[in-house]
Amino acid sequence: MALRFEILGRFNRARAAQLTLPHFVCQTPLFMPVGTQGTIKGLTADQLEEIGCQIILGNTYHLALRPTSELIDELGGLHKFMNWPRALLTDSGGFQMVSLLHLADITEKGVTFQSPVDGKPMLLTPEESIQIQNKIGADIIMALDDVVKTTITGPRIEEAMHRTLRWIDRCIAAHKRPHDQNLFGIIQGGLDPVLRDICVRGLVDRNLPGYAIGGLAGGEDKDSFWRVVAQCTATLPEDKPRYVMGVGYPLDIVVCSALGADMYDCVYPTRTARFGTAVVPEGVLKLKHKAMAEDTRPIDPTCACMVCKNYTRAYIHSLVTKDAMGSQLLSFHNLYYMMQLSRNLHSSIVQGKFPEFVCNFLQKMFPKGDIPEWVCNAMEVAEIDISSCCAPFRYIQATKVQSNLNEDEIQAV
Amino acid sequence: MKFVVKAWSNGGARAGILHLGTSTIDTPSLLLSTRKGLPHFISPDLLSCLPSPESRLLHIKPVEYMEMISSTRPELWATLADEVPAWVSDKRNKTSVDRTIKWLDECISISPASGAVFGAIVGGSSLEERRRCAQEVATRNVSGYWVGGLGLGESMDERPALLNAVIEALPEEKPRLICGLGLPEEILQGIAAGVDLFESTYVAQFTMYYHPTCLLTMLIAFTAIYRYIYHLTLGGFALTFPLDRTQINASNLVPSDVGSDPRKINLRATVFRKDTTPIVEGCTCYTCRNHTRAYINHLLNVHEMLAQILLEIHNTHHFLGFFRLIRDAINAGRFEEFRREFVQRWR
Numbered sequence: 021m022a023l024r025f026e027i028l029g030r031f032n033r034a035r036a037a038q039l040t041l042p043h044f045v046c047q048t049p050l051f052m053p054v055g056t057q058g059t060i061k062g063l064t065a066d067q068l069e070e071i072g073c074q075i076i077l078g079n080t081y082h083l084a085l086r087p088t089s090e091l092i093d094e095l096g097g098l099h100k101f102m103n104w105p106r107a108l109l110t111d112s113g114g115f116q117m118v119s120l121l122h123l124a125d126i127t128e129k130g131v132t133f134q135s136p137v138d139g140k141p142m143l144l145t146p147e148e149s150i151q152i153q154n155k156i157g158a159d160i161i162m163a164l165d166d167v168v169k170t171t172i173t174g175p176r177i178e179e180a181m182h183r184t185l186r187w188i189d190r191c192i193a194a195h196k197r198p199h200d201q202n203l204f205g206i207i208q209g210g211l212d213p214v215l216r217d218i219c220v221r222g223l224v225d226r227n228l229p230g231y232a233i234g235g236l237a238g239g240e241d242k243d244s245f246w247r248v249v250a251q252c253t254a255t256l257p258e259d260k261p262r263y264v265m266g267v268g269y270p271l272d273i274v275v276c277s278a279l280g281a282d283m284y285d286c287v288y289p290t291r292t293a294r295f296g297t298a299v300v301p302e303g304v305l306k307l308k309h310k311a312m313a314e315d316t317r318p319i320d321p322t323c324a325c326m327v328c329k330n331y332t333r334a335y336i337h338s339l340v341t342k343d344a345m346g347s348q349l350l351s352f353h354n355l356y357y358m359m360q361l362s363r364n365l366h367s368s369i370v371q372g373k374f375p376e377f378v379c380n381f382l383q384k385m386f387p388k389g390d391i392p393e394w395v396c397n398a399m400e401v402a403e404i405d406i407s408s409c410c411a412p413f414r415y416i417q418a419t420k421v422q423s424n425l426n427e428d429e430i431q432a433v
Numbered sequence: 434m435k436f437v438v439k440a441w442s443n444g445g446a447r448a449g450i451l452h453l454g455t456s457t458i459d460t461p462s463l464l465l466s467t468r469k470g471l472p473h474f475i476s477p478d479l480l481s482c483l484p485s486p487e488s489r490l491l492h493i494k495p496v497e498y499m500e501m502i503s504s505t506r507p508e509l510w511a512t513l514a515d516e517v518p519a520w521v522s523d524k525r526n527k528t529s530v531d532r533t534i535k536w537l538d539e540c541i542s543i544s545p546a547s548g549a550v551f552g553a554i555v556g557g558s559s560l561e562e563r564r565r566c567a568q569e570v571a572t573r574n575v576s577g578y579w580v581g582g583l584g585l586g587e588s589m590d591e592r593p594a595l596l597n598a599v600i601e602a603l604p605e606e607k608p609r610l611i612c613g614l615g616l617p618e619e620i621l622q623g624i625a626a627g628v629d630l631f632e633s634t635y636v637a638q639f640t641m642y643y644h645p646t647c648l649l650t651m652l653i654a655f656t657a658i659y660r661y662i663y664h665l666t667l668g669g670f671a672l673t674f675p676l677d678r679t680q681i682n683a684s685n686l687v688p689s690d691v692g693s694d695p696r697k698i699n700l701r702a703t704v705f706r707k708d709t710t711p712i713v714e715g716c717t718c719y720t721c722r723n724h725t726r727a728y729i730n731h732l733l734n735v736h737e738m739l740a741q742i743l744l745e746i747h748n749t750h751h752f753l754g755f756f757r758l759i760r761d762a763i764n765a766g767r768f769e770e771f772r773r774e775f776v777q778r779w780r
Contacts (some may be wrong), residue, residue: 065723082487082735086731087734103728344474348474349475
């Protein structure tokens with residue numbers, strides 16, 4: 021084990037902790053931006069540090085293709101290659117393959133796929149995945165799991181869960197650097213609580229440095245989503261970090277944190293920036309919209325980032341989709357927003373003000389009090405009282421209430 | 434606006450200081466022009482890692498020109514010019530001069546209260562027309578001169594005469610700005626003739642889609658590429674021509690440099706895959722202090738935006754360093770020597 025996880029504060033199930041990794045001491049809850057190919061699109065390492073990024077995710081699949089794990093290893097590891105002084109996490113490569121590649125298939129041996137370079141049949145085994153990740157050198161590495169979409173039903177889900185458990189042993193055996201890289205196991209089992217439970221117990225038995233909740237964020241309904249997270253966080257050990265993979269909407273992060281999760285990753289903030297969308301407390305702001313052309317307010321008046329301090333919505337509107345600078349500035353703001361959210365989650369829990377933070381957050385996002393039912397249910401289980409921000413009766417109002425932004429500009433995520 | 438010439442060096446080259454608004458600019462200087470107020474790839478928080486200039490010019494379309502001038506309120510603006518390339522007919526060229534002078538008078542009459550105005554001078558590749566235009570503009574009440582229409586097809590050999598024809602007609606105490614020259618040797622040529630400010634244009638006529646091989650061909654075919662830094666950056670090129678005087682004298686062809694071009698390297702080349710040295714050893718720009726050729730090679734290969742950001746930072750920094758060397762040489766009275774050595778090394 022190459023990490024230390026120390027809980028500094030709690031509110032019911034929510035925890036704020038210090039996660040000490042080989043390259044950096046982090047504070048959780050935290051959001052990890054995705055730097056697919058050894059870079060976060062359009063931002064320098066300096067800017068990422070400035071924003072407050074603590075851990076960046078690299079995609080094993082992409083890096084193994086270019087520039088190859090051998091080259092990264094030869095040049096001293098990914099930290100050195102990118103010159104990123106803080107922490108890194110790599111995924112196993114499996115998910116990418118299955119979602120990106122035609123004809124990818126999963127067998128007991130591993131993930132078979134067609135090489136995108138020359139079409140040759142190839143195989144990614146648990147051993148191979150760990151070997152590649154050992155070469156890349158991230159602080160946290162992920163086990164190769166058999167991941168299925170939650171929208172799939174039937175025996176495939178059970179098969180995948182059991183295989184994931186068999187594969188974790190192969191991953192552990194293949195892991196050559198347990199002293200400076202932390203292997204996290206991934207809980208599968210679809211939306212079936214029985215399967216999830218078996219998987220949790222199986223992984224916990226292996227006494228891993230940390231655990232991830234996988235197979236979510238793939239189109240399942242929100243009600244099922246939070247229940248799986250709640251179940252896993254209830255049964256996972258307290259003293260190890262919990263990582264919900266692929267979760268990136270701020271609302272989802274707040275809910276999962278209330279339920280006891282610590283780490284998140286998603287391409288959402290950077291990807292949505294490239295489409296001209298900013299993440300704001302009210303939800304999202306579409307800078308491409310013509311109403312933005314003359315709006316002289318900053319993207320978010322409450323945001324302290326370089327972009328909000330210097331530019332108006334009108335200016336960003338003139339850049340988006342036409343100039344690279346537009347998506348750069350939006351990425352900067354969006355990531356700053358996510359880092360600030362992480363900081364706020366951590367500090368509000370430590371200071372014993374978590375429920376106030378949650379209510380405040382929900383009030384801004386749902387000023388009419390129309391908080392989605394799944395959020396209310398989840399908060400009930402998390403034992404966080406949000407009644408002050410819920411409308412007394414939840415019915416569709418006949419008249420629209422005035423708000424800052426037009427209905428078609430705002431989208432509560 | 435205030436302009437003072439501080440030093441001369443053999444012939445026309447001069448070093449001076451331009452006060453514009455709250456900025457002080459040492460000349461000869463490179464002005465980075467922008468799209469919509471920002472460089473193409475470098476966001477404002479990263480600009481501070483570059484040495485000055487702080488000044489930025491905005492490129493504006495001819496339509497509603499003066500309206501834009503009064504609403505953008507620049508510290509410095511040039512009157513509207515009808516720039517034509519070198520290969521137009523004599524008649525067309527003459528028309529461009531007449532039109533430019535007419536527009537100059539119109540612009541001045543509507544001109545806003547603040548902001549220094551530079552009179553535009555054109556004339557294509559005709560010595561006579563250049564002289565005529567310059568003489569006319571010299572009689573107008575302007576703070577300086579903007580020489581346009583160069584780098585549009587005339588050869589480097591023709592240019593000194595054209596520049597001299599213009600500059601001879603202009604008063605010494607007012608600054609001269611030239612746009613359209615980008616290559617280092619062209620800049621040296623301009624300075625020798627007495628130009629103070631150079632504008633490197635980022636306005637993109639070309640789309641973002643590019644092929645390194647096509648770009649290379651274009652760079653060879655056009656001797657006066659005035660979108661120099663932008664195209665270098667897009668193509669994956671990094672400037673490496675020596676800035677240090679000792680480097681200029683000594684042979685510094687590093688084995689890893691591709692081909693025999695000591696001026697720049699194309700970081701896409703596979704020879705850089707494992708090169709853990711910075712673009713230029715000893716360069717103090719953000720890119721060279723923090724990143725390796727290998728990393729930039731990777732970023733270019735996977736089409737990541739960060740490649741252009743890092744390259745633009747380095748190329749701009751390098752070019753600004755070049756201007757600093759020029760000013761030092763002028764102040765020390767050895768500009769011609771510097772120019773000779775540099776051009777020799779370049780070839």
